[in-house]
Amino acid sequence: MTTPRQEIELAVGFGKHIEKRKVDVPDGDAPPWDANSKFTVVGTDADRVDGLAKASGRAKYTYDINFPGMLYGVIVRATIAKGKLDVLEVDEARKMPGIAAVVLLKEVGNKVRFVGDPLCAIAGTNLDVIRDAMEKVRAQYTTEEHNVDFLQNPEAPVLDGDGNLIDAWPEHEIGGVIAGAEASHEGTYRTEVQTHSSLETHGAVARWQGDDLEIWMSTQATFGVRGELARALDEKGHKPASVSLHAEFVGGGFGSKFSAGVEGLAVCLLAREAKAPVKLMLDRFEEHTCTGNRPSSLMQIRAAAKKDGTLVAWDTRSFGGVGFAPGGGGVTFPQHYIAEVQKRGAHKDLVCDTDPPRPMRAPTWPQGYFGGELFLDELAGKIGIDPLEFRLKNDGQVIRQEQWRMGAGKFGWLQARNPKPGSPRDGDDPRYLRGAGLASARWGGMGNHGGRTPHGCTCRIHADGKVETRSGAQDIGTGLKTAMAMLTAEELGLAAGAISVFVGHTADPSGPAAGGSTTTPSLAPVIRHAAWLARQELAKIVAQHLGCKPEEVTFAGGKVGAEAAAKPMLSWADACKLIGPNPIETRGTRFPNYKGEAFNNGVCGCQFAEVRIDTWTGQVKVLRMLAIQDCGIVIAKKLAESQVLGAMIQGISYALHEQRLMDKRSGRMLNGDFLRYKITGPADMPPMECIMMSVANGHTNTSSVGLGEPPSVAAPAAIANAVYNAIGVPVRHLPITPDKVLQALAARRA
Amino acid sequence: MKPFTYVLPHTLAEAHTAAKKAGAVLKGAGIDLVDRLKERIEAPPEVVNLLPLKNDLAGIADDGGGLRIGALTTLRQIAEAAALQGPAFGAVRIAAGLTATPLVRNRATLGGNLLQLARCWYLRSAAFGCLHGGKGPTCLAMTGENRYHSILGWHDCVRVHPSNLAPALLACGAEYTTFFDGKQERRPLAALFPDEPTAQKAEHTLRDGEILVAIHLPKPSGDVRSTYQETREKDSFDWATTAAAVQVTLQDGTITDASIVLGAVSPVPRPRAEAAKSLIGKKPGDAAFLKAAEMAVAGASPLSQNAYKLSLCKAIVRAALTEVTR
Incomplete structure (x- = not known):
C-alpha cells in the first residue's frame, strides 16, 4: 500500500538564496514550514524548560534514584592488560557481611583484553562492604605481553624523530599529479585518545517485581537498551515478562551510552539474585577506562594545488588507534574542498590492549578536520594565499560560502590575522604571539522516520x-x-x-x-x-x-x-x-523524509579562533571564538546556541588539554580522574559567540536538521590553525600542550 | 574507606596524645586525606580531626614580631587577608588564590596544603605499589611515565612536592611552630622539609603526633616585594608543572636582598640560594633575570619525559622576577 501524497511548492533556502521547489508531502502530514513561514515561538529565545530543575538539583538523574532496601553494585575488573583468566574464586566474597549477590561476568579460560575487563559483579548494602568483598575475590591469570600504544603495533607505520611518516607512498598515478603540480605539500598529523567524560557515569538502578523488570538508566537509547537487556537476560535464563525503562534526565553521553553495557546487564542480574533493587553506577576511573573513547589517530596528507589556490589532488593515509576490538578508528577529512579533485585515501585500524572506541560526538570527524584544515593552512602558506581566500576558492557549498563571508566580517578576520607569523603584533609584549585561524564544519543529520x-x-x-x-x-x-x-x-x-x-x-x-x-x-x-x-x-x-x-x-x-x-x-x-x-x-x-533533494543534505558551519601564545611558557590561551552554524530551521535558538558553545568548549579541550595517558608497563590509565585528566575549565574559556543561520531544507514538515555533532568538528582545527598563524610553525599533534609549543618554537629558531 | 575511630579533640594536648598512637592520622579539612582513604592507599585505625580547634588554630594576626597565620586558616582567607595585602607577601596571597578551585579554597587549610601527600599518579593509586608508598621495591615513575615529575634534587623517588604555598612562604622567610609533648617549638620553615628527600622520607619532617600550629612571616623592612607564578597546562584547577616564588628587596633601584624558591620540580620545595645571590647588587633587568633563571636550574637532571620542565622553570623564574620588580 502506498501513502497517498500531494505535491506542494515550498520556498527553500536562506537569505537571498531562496528557490521554489516542489515536494511530495504524504497525505495526513502537517503542512510543511518553509522559508516564508512566520513563527511566534519557534526560533525564539525561549529558556530551557528543565533548566531550573537541573540548576536547583530537583531534576532526578539515575544517580538520584533510591528505593527502600536498595543495594549497591560494583564490578570487579581485571588488573592485567592481556592474558587468560585461570582462576576466579568468589565464594569468600559472597560470604562477607552485607553481601547479597555475586554474578560472574567472565568465564575461567576466557581472554582478558584490557585493564578493566569485567570479571564479576557484587551487590551489597553499601560501597564499603562491597570494597571489602572485592578484596576477597581471587583472580589468577596467565599473562601475555601487552601493548597499550597503537603506534607500537607491529603493523604501525615508521615515523622519524619529528613524528613524520616515512614509509614511501604506495604507487599510484596521483603521485605524478602531485609531483607535477604548481604547488604541493605533505605532513603527518596526530591526535590522542579523548574520553567522553560525561558528568553522570554509566549505570542503572534495576528493580524486579516478579518477572517484571523496571530499570532507571543513564542512557542515550531508551528503546535500544530495553531490547538489548531483554535479549541478554533471556540468554542468561532470566527472561523478563516485561521491561520498562526510565531515563528522564541523563547527565551526558556524547555517544558512549548507546548500549546497556556490561554494567546494565550486571545490575539486572544482581537485583534478580539479591531479590532487591540494586544501583550500579560506574566510578570515574571506570568511566575513563571502560566506556569507550574517541580513538587516537595518525594521518599523513599530501596534496597539490594550482598557484591560484585551486586544489587538484588529495592523497591521504590514516591509522586509528583502536583498543582490543578492530573498527571505529577511522578519520573523516573535509570532503567539501575536494569533491572535484583527484583523490585517494587509505585507512587502517591498529589494535592494542586497551578499551576500544565508542562513537564520540562526530565520530572520526574532529581528527580528520584537525589534520585536513591545518594541512590546508600550511599549503595556503606555501602558495602565499590567505586561508580564507583558499577556502572560498575550494568550498563548493553555497551555505558555507555565505558563512565564511559573514564570519570573516563579524570576527574581523583580516585584522585578527597575524601578518608576520612568529612575530609579535604591533604594540604587544614581545613575549606573546597572537594569531587567528578558521575551520569548517559539516554533518548530515536529516533525521529518520x-x-x-x-x-x-x-x-x-x-x-x-x-x-x-x-x-x-x-x-x-x-x-x-x-x-x-x-x-x-x-x-x-x-x-x-x-x-x-x-x-x-x-x-x-x-x-x-x-x-x-x-x-x-x-x-x-x-x-x-x-x-x-x-x-x-x-x-x-x-x-x-x-x-x-x-x-x-x-x-x-x-x-x-x-x-x-x-x-x-x-x-x-x-x-x-x-x-x-x-x-x-x-x-x-513520523512520515519518511520527503522524496527528492533537500536544499542542503545536512548542515554547514565554520568557526574562527584567536589565540595568544606565551612564548616563555608555551601555554596557549584562546582569546575569542566565533561560530556560524545552521541546523535547518532553528527551533529553540537558545538551546541551539548552547549546543554550539558547548561543542566549542569541548573543542578547546580536545585541542589543548585532553589526552589519555597510559602506563606502558601495567597497561593501566594513569590520569583516569578529573584531577589529572585535563578538561577545559571556566578560567580557560574565552568569550564565545554563536550565530545561528536558519535554512529551509524542505525535507520534512519542520525542516530541522541535527546539530549535536557539527560544531565539534571545526573548533579544534580552528584553534590549531590559529596557533600556526601565531607562531609560524604548525603543531601537528593534539593536544597542543606547552611542551609541544616550546618544541615547535625551538625548532623554528633552529 | 575502612572504618576508623574518629577523634574530636578539645585541646591541642588531647589531639597530640591521640595522634601519637600508632597509625593515627591528623585531619584538617580532609581534602587530601579523604582522597587517600577512598582510594584505600591508607587505612588508619584513628583519624584525629583538628577542626574543633579552629578557634585557636585559624586566623591571621600581627603578634608584634610579624604575622602569625594559624595552620587551620583556609586558603581563601589567606588569599583575601587584609594583613597580606602589601607587596612583601604577594607570593603567599597569590599562591593561595591560585590553588585548586574556589570550592576547595573555601575548605582547604594552610596546614593541609603544606603537609599533603605528593600527587604522583603511581603513589596515589592502590593499583600500584611503589617505594615511597612503602609498597614496592622501586620508584615507578623514574622509569615509567614521568612528564609531571622531578627534574631537580631527586634521589630514589622522583615525586614532586605538591604544595604551592610552601615555595611562597619559604621565599618570604617564614617560620613554623609545632606542638609536641606539651611544648611549642618554632623553627625556620626549611626545617619542615627533609634535607635529603629520599623515598623513605615523608613529604615533611613532623614526628608522629607533632601538630603544625602556625606559620610566621617576618615584618618586612624596606621595599620588600614578593610574587609567585606557576606554569600549568590550563588555568582552571590544574597542578603546577613548575612554580617559582621570589622575594626581592630594592634600595635605590638596586636589589639588595633576594630569594628564589622553586616548586613542583623536586620532592621538596627548592630554595635556589646561588641564583638569588646573583641578583644582589644588580639593577633589575632581563639579562640579570635570565642569568638567575639559568642558575636556578643548575644541576638539574630531568627524566625521560620531562626535559620541557627545564625551559618552563627558567621561564617562570624570569617571569616572576620581571613581575616583582615592575
Whole structure:
C-alpha cells in the first residue's frame, strides 16, 4: 500500500538564496514550514524548560534514584592488560557481611583484553562492604605481553624523530599529479585518545517485581537498551515478562551510552539474585577506562594545488588507534574542498590492549578536520594565499560560502590575522604571539522516520487547559524537551512554558537513540504532527460551540476562536473546558523524509579562533571564538546556541588539554580522574559567540536538521590553525600542550 | 574507606596524645586525606580531626614580631587577608588564590596544603605499589611515565612536592611552630622539609603526633616585594608543572636582598640560594633575570619525559622576577 501524497511548492533556502521547489508531502502530514513561514515561538529565545530543575538539583538523574532496601553494585575488573583468566574464586566474597549477590561476568579460560575487563559483579548494602568483598575475590591469570600504544603495533607505520611518516607512498598515478603540480605539500598529523567524560557515569538502578523488570538508566537509547537487556537476560535464563525503562534526565553521553553495557546487564542480574533493587553506577576511573573513547589517530596528507589556490589532488593515509576490538578508528577529512579533485585515501585500524572506541560526538570527524584544515593552512602558506581566500576558492557549498563571508566580517578576520607569523603584533609584549585561524564544519543529520516502528509522539490537551507532549526518547542534555515544548506551543498558539513535556519513559511512543545528530530532526516532525492533530480535534469542539467551521478556528496568543463567528474569542482555559472528562489525545506519525533533494543534505558551519601564545611558557590561551552554524530551521535558538558553545568548549579541550595517558608497563590509565585528566575549565574559556543561520531544507514538515555533532568538528582545527598563524610553525599533534609549543618554537629558531 | 575511630579533640594536648598512637592520622579539612582513604592507599585505625580547634588554630594576626597565620586558616582567607595585602607577601596571597578551585579554597587549610601527600599518579593509586608508598621495591615513575615529575634534587623517588604555598612562604622567610609533648617549638620553615628527600622520607619532617600550629612571616623592612607564578597546562584547577616564588628587596633601584624558591620540580620545595645571590647588587633587568633563571636550574637532571620542565622553570623564574620588580 502506498501513502497517498500531494505535491506542494515550498520556498527553500536562506537569505537571498531562496528557490521554489516542489515536494511530495504524504497525505495526513502537517503542512510543511518553509522559508516564508512566520513563527511566534519557534526560533525564539525561549529558556530551557528543565533548566531550573537541573540548576536547583530537583531534576532526578539515575544517580538520584533510591528505593527502600536498595543495594549497591560494583564490578570487579581485571588488573592485567592481556592474558587468560585461570582462576576466579568468589565464594569468600559472597560470604562477607552485607553481601547479597555475586554474578560472574567472565568465564575461567576466557581472554582478558584490557585493564578493566569485567570479571564479576557484587551487590551489597553499601560501597564499603562491597570494597571489602572485592578484596576477597581471587583472580589468577596467565599473562601475555601487552601493548597499550597503537603506534607500537607491529603493523604501525615508521615515523622519524619529528613524528613524520616515512614509509614511501604506495604507487599510484596521483603521485605524478602531485609531483607535477604548481604547488604541493605533505605532513603527518596526530591526535590522542579523548574520553567522553560525561558528568553522570554509566549505570542503572534495576528493580524486579516478579518477572517484571523496571530499570532507571543513564542512557542515550531508551528503546535500544530495553531490547538489548531483554535479549541478554533471556540468554542468561532470566527472561523478563516485561521491561520498562526510565531515563528522564541523563547527565551526558556524547555517544558512549548507546548500549546497556556490561554494567546494565550486571545490575539486572544482581537485583534478580539479591531479590532487591540494586544501583550500579560506574566510578570515574571506570568511566575513563571502560566506556569507550574517541580513538587516537595518525594521518599523513599530501596534496597539490594550482598557484591560484585551486586544489587538484588529495592523497591521504590514516591509522586509528583502536583498543582490543578492530573498527571505529577511522578519520573523516573535509570532503567539501575536494569533491572535484583527484583523490585517494587509505585507512587502517591498529589494535592494542586497551578499551576500544565508542562513537564520540562526530565520530572520526574532529581528527580528520584537525589534520585536513591545518594541512590546508600550511599549503595556503606555501602558495602565499590567505586561508580564507583558499577556502572560498575550494568550498563548493553555497551555505558555507555565505558563512565564511559573514564570519570573516563579524570576527574581523583580516585584522585578527597575524601578518608576520612568529612575530609579535604591533604594540604587544614581545613575549606573546597572537594569531587567528578558521575551520569548517559539516554533518548530515536529516533525521529518520524510525523504520519498522516509526517514531511517535503523544499530545494530550486536558479540560483544565494542561497540554502534555510525550516521547519515550531521551533528552541527554541537548534540549529535546525544550524543542518539544516550543513545537507544541507553536501549533497551539501558546507559550513554550505552558506545555508539560515528558521524555525518557518507554511506556511512551518510541523515538530514536540520541546519536548522529538525529534526535531533533527525527522527532520534530512527529511532535509537530501530534500537536497539529490535537489542534484539529480542539478546533472541531470549539467550532461546534462557536457555530463556525473547524478550519476557521485560529489559535494564537492563548486565544482560540474565529473572526467570522458570532461569539467572541475564547481564552485557552475556556476553550479547553469544552473538552470534557476525557482529554484530547493524538498520536503523531513520523512520515519518511520527503522524496527528492533537500536544499542542503545536512548542515554547514565554520568557526574562527584567536589565540595568544606565551612564548616563555608555551601555554596557549584562546582569546575569542566565533561560530556560524545552521541546523535547518532553528527551533529553540537558545538551546541551539548552547549546543554550539558547548561543542566549542569541548573543542578547546580536545585541542589543548585532553589526552589519555597510559602506563606502558601495567597497561593501566594513569590520569583516569578529573584531577589529572585535563578538561577545559571556566578560567580557560574565552568569550564565545554563536550565530545561528536558519535554512529551509524542505525535507520534512519542520525542516530541522541535527546539530549535536557539527560544531565539534571545526573548533579544534580552528584553534590549531590559529596557533600556526601565531607562531609560524604548525603543531601537528593534539593536544597542543606547552611542551609541544616550546618544541615547535625551538625548532623554528633552529 | 575502612572504618576508623574518629577523634574530636578539645585541646591541642588531647589531639597530640591521640595522634601519637600508632597509625593515627591528623585531619584538617580532609581534602587530601579523604582522597587517600577512598582510594584505600591508607587505612588508619584513628583519624584525629583538628577542626574543633579552629578557634585557636585559624586566623591571621600581627603578634608584634610579624604575622602569625594559624595552620587551620583556609586558603581563601589567606588569599583575601587584609594583613597580606602589601607587596612583601604577594607570593603567599597569590599562591593561595591560585590553588585548586574556589570550592576547595573555601575548605582547604594552610596546614593541609603544606603537609599533603605528593600527587604522583603511581603513589596515589592502590593499583600500584611503589617505594615511597612503602609498597614496592622501586620508584615507578623514574622509569615509567614521568612528564609531571622531578627534574631537580631527586634521589630514589622522583615525586614532586605538591604544595604551592610552601615555595611562597619559604621565599618570604617564614617560620613554623609545632606542638609536641606539651611544648611549642618554632623553627625556620626549611626545617619542615627533609634535607635529603629520599623515598623513605615523608613529604615533611613532623614526628608522629607533632601538630603544625602556625606559620610566621617576618615584618618586612624596606621595599620588600614578593610574587609567585606557576606554569600549568590550563588555568582552571590544574597542578603546577613548575612554580617559582621570589622575594626581592630594592634600595635605590638596586636589589639588595633576594630569594628564589622553586616548586613542583623536586620532592621538596627548592630554595635556589646561588641564583638569588646573583641578583644582589644588580639593577633589575632581563639579562640579570635570565642569568638567575639559568642558575636556578643548575644541576638539574630531568627524566625521560620531562626535559620541557627545564625551559618552563627558567621561564617562570624570569617571569616572576620581571613581575616583582615592575
